[in-house]
Amino acid sequence: MTDVVVTGIGVVAPNGWGVAEYWDATLAGRSGLGPLTRFDSTGYRAHVAGEVNFTPEEHLPGRLLPQTDHMTRLALVAAEEALADAGADPTTMPDFSAGVVTAASAGGFEFGQKELQALWSKGPAYVSAYQSFAWFYPVNTGQISIRHGMRGPGSALVAEQAGGLDALAKARRHVREGTALMLAGAVDGSLCPWSWLCLSRSGTVSPRRDPQRAFLPFDADASGGVPGEGGALLVLETPDGAAERGQHRHYGRIAGYAATFDPRPGSGRPPGLRRAIDTALADAGIGPSDVDVVFADASGVAERDRAEAEVLGAVFGPRGVPVTAPKTMTGRLLAGGAPLDVAAALLSLRDGVIPPSVHIGRPAHPDLDLVRDRPRPARLGSALVLARGHGGFNSALVLTS
């Protein structure tokens, strides 16, 4: 199979704006979680979030502001960074030779809420025509494609919090089928009251108010996850294709991938995570002993943490592989979380260091070799990134240097 490598990364995260700042913060264990400030959370069941606050006028053209949700603005910033990092300008490439695949969970939820508020409080004349697409799941793919002239394959995948890995795999397929360059991943988030209500009633979000105690995956005191916003977008090419346009440096290969779906509750059959890992490793042509680090899904819901820890124990053996969850510093970024983990994994391969998980004081699974509090230097040739989405989605992605 044709090698597909990552030649550019763009990141917006609660603990860092851009790749360099995110990676510095992540290695230093600096968390971006804090009290929700976007609106008053009184009366809601959750109060801590991973926010990315910025002044959009400083980063985006004025024409894009009336037509974009907050998360689309963040996605446009990440896309620009990823393409610049890859040294690529798709507007100078042949038509249809560059494309975009993003993952989404709820589209421009906040934009939609504001338009509904305008409709019901002021009337139909006050609803923006941009509501026609600004709320829509594929909106980030569309806006990135238009802005950068990427008229090749364009699509959006929705698999709750697992879709970001699926988007990278779909982009890999397009590159293998001949598209010269793909931008893929996800930037997501919707910290508005309407979305917060839905998230905080889902049973997966922590009710705690202390940002250092709210999101404790694999901890005896786990109480749920913390929602955040942001994510990562990556540039995918073949090594030869990248070299042809003068780009000889890359972060690593997307070597293996699989997605599975959990069986119906009550069926007695095991969840699909194990099968996703086994199949992704087989796709990469490597075995469990070749995996040097796992970036866990790290739900923060005790039962789901246990299920993941058991699968990791079964595949890799007790303390058989270092496991980490840098998302303890960002919260769970809906569809954006898994691509951000992929970015972190690629930076780990580059620098030979595993970023820590933070705030975990009482590990609940002694068989899990959790990298905590301080980065761990290691010789890294491959990484496995796991993501699960509400409703039964499991995805696994293998990266090699």
Add this chain to the structure above:
Amino acid sequence: MAEFTLDDLITALKEAAGADEGIALDDILDVPFADLGYDSLALFNTLNTIERERGITLPDETVVEATTPRMLLDAVNLGLATAG
């Protein structure tokens, strides 16, 4: 009712559809909206704003037929005169 001027239109465009920093919005009376960076959805939103603020209703075709600021000003002022 007060005449609808180019300045009023530029204000409405910026409010409803934003402005492209690369394009100066002066001396634009006969420059097609497309060249100014405004597509049909941007004009749709802008017309909606003008109708709301001036209390008029313009024909649906205006959004596709008024392809320059001068044509749009004429359409709005005709609407104001008819309503007045």
